[in-house]
Amino acid sequence: MHQLNSTSLRLFVASTTLGLSLPVFALNSAEIIASSISTDCLDYGVVGICFWLYCTTFGCDVEQSPKVRHYVPDAVVSSYANTGENPWSEVRKLSAPNSKATSGGDGSAGIAAENDLAKFKNADVIGHPGGAIFSQFAGQSGYGCKGAGQILMPYLLSTLDSLAWRHNIPEKVFPEALTLGMREIGSRPQSNLWGAIYPRGGFLHGVDDHKCAAVVAQRAADIVTRRGQVHVYQPLLANSQQGYWPAGEVKENAPQTGKWQELFPRQSKTCTTFPNNETHEQSPRGDYAWALWRPYTCCERKGQTFLGSTGGEQ
Template sequence: MKKWIMPLLIIFVSATTSAQSIKNGKKDGKFETMDIVESAIECTDCFDWELIGICFWLKCKLFSCSVETSMRVRHFIPDLVVSSYTYQSEWEDTKDWNHNPSGAIGQTESIRDQATALDFKSVDIISHPALPIYNALGGEEYFCESMLDIPMMPHFLSSHDPSWSEPGIEQLYPQSILGWPRFRTGTGSWMGLLEGSWAPLYPRCGWGAHPYDPINAAVAAHRAAEIVTRNAQPHIYMPLTGNCDNRCWKPGAVNVNNGTDNRFQMLVPWVEDSTRILNGSAAWANGKNRTRESYMWTLWRRYSCCEKKGQAFLFKIDFKS
């Protein structure tokens, strides 16, 4: 490992022990950039490192060639921070980037954590401030680099996207007309299709009508994440472009009810020490309702890679899918 990487990691880990602990607990007051960095470093389960196979390379010298091997690994990297809110983001350093959120229409709260009428959520998606740490780690043999290089780069600010408040063309999509796919409340099996859902995925906009405010926020967060992880969508945004390098396989786009490559770690109102996809029983929202109606997640994305050991990549053998 490069000599400067370990001291850098020690500094940030030390900050997590000397500062107020925010792991797996409720976060009150301001949520600052260092809090987001700490929440990623502390979430070792979110990283989920695995050895999954072997890569084979052709290495040639002046008069001979040989086949070299390297380990193929995979793990998650905190690529993005997703904020979903009615009035203002909880991220103190970026809360003024998304102007004039529309708020809710006829929104009222109850003691049962339920809201009524039609709700609108603004969404920010910004590259994670801890990216330099994970990309430095990715320069080593058994770790991957993100396809993103610049921390705190805005990829989606809903106030700049007219289609977020007025869906327009997406209302004509077959998915919007049929109301499918939907965020399942079931177990993921075909029987779960009979158990209802949080909301339809399309049209991908900020409007929602679920009685639980955290669920409206989660649906909006997922919709925006689906947009930015794809190219040529009918929205105004900065797609995720770039390559993690020539030994790396990038994660797929965010997909509803599928957490293979993309999983969310809640930051506000609770900092959780695990990740999940955004669907399931409505009981998930219990205790998460906020008077300020503001929520945040880190979007962890799974990369796989192997160290380059020669001039040409030949093939790979995976131990597991």
């Protein structure tokens, strides 16, 4: 596993967001920030009680605080056909074409009979820019949990991961990639199969461009929410602390591990998982973006020592 240089990349992102003219058909940071105010995606609830030992020079008492659980928009995951054309306009320079990652698009003309031809999508996973606004919004419901995502942090840029993303090396020989029915979004028996998670690269087969882009977004999220993967990326994970239980690995077909909010080509105020029965708008440029919301559980610290809690960790 190779890790991106976090400090230099964050500085580069910050510098590129200044003074850019925005294309007409593009997603911008202001729209992404506004989208984070969603009660449906937040899904706030009190799930238990935390107990703390609070001590002073006069003795010790056991204090309580509510244990809450809600989702946090950790990252924006973009899935797009043309290299260098992330629909999120302010961060496009991060994933510009390079000597090992040029061109893009797919081998299909969009005709149903040509579903044996391959599509290709780049993918970027970048820290959600809504931090402060979202924290204020979540705080209106009570105590809020901090997510793992850092604002504008590039967690995965497929242009820097070309060996794995464009050549499926080494994942094309992994059991998950060779075994039919293993790690798939949807299922064949239920007639809602969207695609396979492995190999976790940019190529796949399908006639519905929106669904193909969603599969690639799920692959990117699968990578960054795990440690030690054979990709060039930064793990999008936080460490457990007293009274804080962060989100873990994102798993397909499992909303309790993560949910998706569509940002582009249309913005949604609700969250869902793949597959779903929603009306899927096709982007004429083959570019899509979603916010990845993940569940966190926490309680306000009320003492020096955490004694335990009720309600389970998640």
